[in-house]
Amino acid sequence: xxxxxxxxxxxxTIARLLDGVRHVAVGASSPIPAAGAMLLRAMxxxxxxxxxxxxxxGSVEHNFFTNGSAELFDCAGQGRIDAFxxxxxxxxxxxxxxxxxxxxxxxxxxxxxxxxxxxxxxxxVPRVILFREEHTPRVFVEKVDxxxxxxxxxxxxxxxxxxxxxxxxxxxxxxDKTRPGFELESVHPGHDLAEIKQATGFxxxxxxxxxxxxxxxxxxxxxxxxxxxxxxxxxxxxxxxQMRRELVAVDA
Amino acid sequence: xxLSEPRxxxxxxxxxxxxxxxxxYAGVSMAMTRPIIEHGAGNLDLVCxxxxxxxxxxxxxxxxxxxxxxxxxxxxxxxxAPRFNAAVKEGAVRLKDxxxxxxxxxxxxxxxxxPFMPLRGLIGTDLLRHRDDWRVVDNPLADGGDPIxxxxxxxxxxxxFHVPMADRFGNVWIGRRRExxxxxxxxRTVLVTVERIVEENLLADEMSAAGVLPAxxxxxxxxxxxxxxxxxxxxxxxxxxxEIARYAKAARTADxxxxxxxxxxxxxx
Numbered sequence: 320x321x322x323x324x325x326x327x328x329x330x331x332t333i334a335r336l337l338d339g340v341r342h343v344a345v346g347a348s349s350p351i352p353a354a355g356a357m358l359l360r361a362m363x364x365x366x367x368x369x370x371x372x373x374x375x376x377g378s379v380e381h382n383f384f385t386n387g388s389a390e391l392f393d394c395a396g397q398g399r400i401d402a403f404x405x406x407x408x409x410x411x412x413x414x415x416x417x418x419x420x421x422x423x424x425x426x427x428x429x430x431x432x433x434x435x436x437x438x439x440x441x442x443x444v445p446r447v448i449l450f451r452e453e454h455t456p457r458v459f460v461e462k463v464d465x466x467x468x469x470x471x472x473x474x475x476x477x478x479x480x481x482x483x484x485x486x487x488x489x490x491x492x493x494x495d496k497t498r499p500g501f502e503l504e505s506v507h508p509g510h511d512l513a514e515i516k517q518a519t520g521f522x523x524x525x526x527x528x529x530x531x532x533x534x535x536x537x538x539x540x541x542x543x544x545x546x547x548x549x550x551x552x553x554x555x556x557x558x559x560x561q562m563r564r565e566l567v568a569v570d571a
Numbered sequence: 572x573x574l575s576e577p578r579x580x581x582x583x584x585x586x587x588x589x590x591x592x593x594x595x596y597a598g599v600s601m602a603m604t605r606p607i608i609e610h611g612a613g614n615l616d617l618v619c620x621x622x623x624x625x626x627x628x629x630x631x632x633x634x635x636x637x638x639x640x641x642x643x644x645x646x647x648x649x650x651x652a653p654r655f656n657a658a659v660k661e662g663a664v665r666l667k668d669x670x671x672x673x674x675x676x677x678x679x680x681x682x683x684x685x686p687f688m689p690l691r692g693l694i695g696t697d698l699l700r701h702r703d704d705w706r707v708v709d710n711p712l713a714d715g716g717d718p719i720x721x722x723x724x725x726x727x728x729x730x731x732f733h734v735p736m737a738d739r740f741g742n743v744w745i746g747r748r749r750e751x752x753x754x755x756x757x758x759r760t761v762l763v764t765v766e767r768i769v770e771e772n773l774l775a776d777e778m779s780a781a782g783v784l785p786a787x788x789x790x791x792x793x794x795x796x797x798x799x800x801x802x803x804x805x806x807x808x809x810x811x812x813x814e815i816a817r818y819a820k821a822a823r824t825a826d827x828x829x830x831x832x833x834x835x836x837x838x839x840x
Contacts, residue, residue: 347647348647348648384747385747385749386747386749387597387747387748387749387750387751387752387753388594388597388620388621388671388675388748388750389672389675389679389749389750389753390749392671392672392675393672396672396691418643419668419697420659424697424701425659425662425665425666425668425701426659426660426661426662427659427660428660430651430655430656430659430660431651432622432643432644432645432651432652433622433641433642433643433644433645433668434642434643434668434669434670434696434698435621435622435642435643435670435671436621436642436670436671436672437670438670438673438692438693438696438698438699439670439671439672439673439690439691439692439693440692441692442691442692442693443691443692465697466695466696466697467670467696467697467698468696469695469696472694472695473695475716475717475718476694476695476718477691477717477719
């Protein structure tokens, strides 16, 4: 089998994490989550079933809303969005997400754009996947400086959604809301447990010898490199072109 | 209808007013940005619906802004909003950090003439902790408990946006960008720039009427071709990402920002 690119591993892992969803929403500049959702749709359709509906925020092509930018949130509040992705300048071991900044508030030393819809969607979308490629101690901290959206809520607070997994450039974690905390599920090819411990600012559960993240089979890769990159190019032309350039380089 | 022009419309803005502006892709009236800055009314309280970009960054850079109520401010793929970030660091603007559906909820409350709108989520966030205008109450319709956040009505003095067309009766075509209607319903004054003015009454045909904001809610309209540039306008033209990136780079410093804004600059021919 041809080499699998690290980002192809991420895309295929996202497709697996999304299995079973009816409707997934993807942020405006999130080509990897979008590719994962498109791959799942392609796999389902290749298997003769119906794939998920995919909403890409800010995209004209993938926008079937007619009630302005409020409709996505209304749709989530009605329970019609099953999965969503959140990044974060900081993510801590309790699943708290910080999209606002570091070093004080309101006069933050480093200011990020802001919380966007996270303070709502994290509460009402059942399967939120935390996704951040950069896996460093400055991103994965013991405690976030500002809570844009909390990983868990106290008993009695309405909460139909929340994090289920954290996917990074080095590995995949599951979120256990009863502890609460993360457990390392698998390590991507080329990385190991010691390296992940070094790069993670919070404690997490793990096996003594965690398994490797599953690699895609030939038919999945063919779908990804064909139909999915074609579809992706409509919304994320630069990302699709870059993936194709990297594949050519691998083959050469 | 009063057919106006951008400079004249900017005169509606008075110091200390609350001004609502739409998200990048909904129809930003960039054609109004320089006239607003030239007019110079300051101490503005901006409401970004639900996030802000280049226009918000430029009004902050020009020193006209007192408060920013927003779910985010950024230049999208061009990165952070440089004048916003600098103003936050210096404490030069007051922040009312929100989340997208809270901004929509506040406008919808105003649209209905209600004092507030309840919203799920938010409990346990630092957003809520820093918002003394938001309240948590127990759901009065439940048997007990069930805390929920009340978002007060957002009633802007002025709403400003850009859309493809208006008719000569002052009806404005907003298509499916319904948040523009919510902003207009909630505001006292609504200033709209358009690509073109059409002869026929947009309310005469049911197909177009469904996407119309009636003249009832519109204060003044001005023609401004390519008026969203360098942002794009739905159904009309894409964003000019090279120009947005050029701004992002220039505005990293106050001097660079001033130099960029001093250019007598309109959309490329």
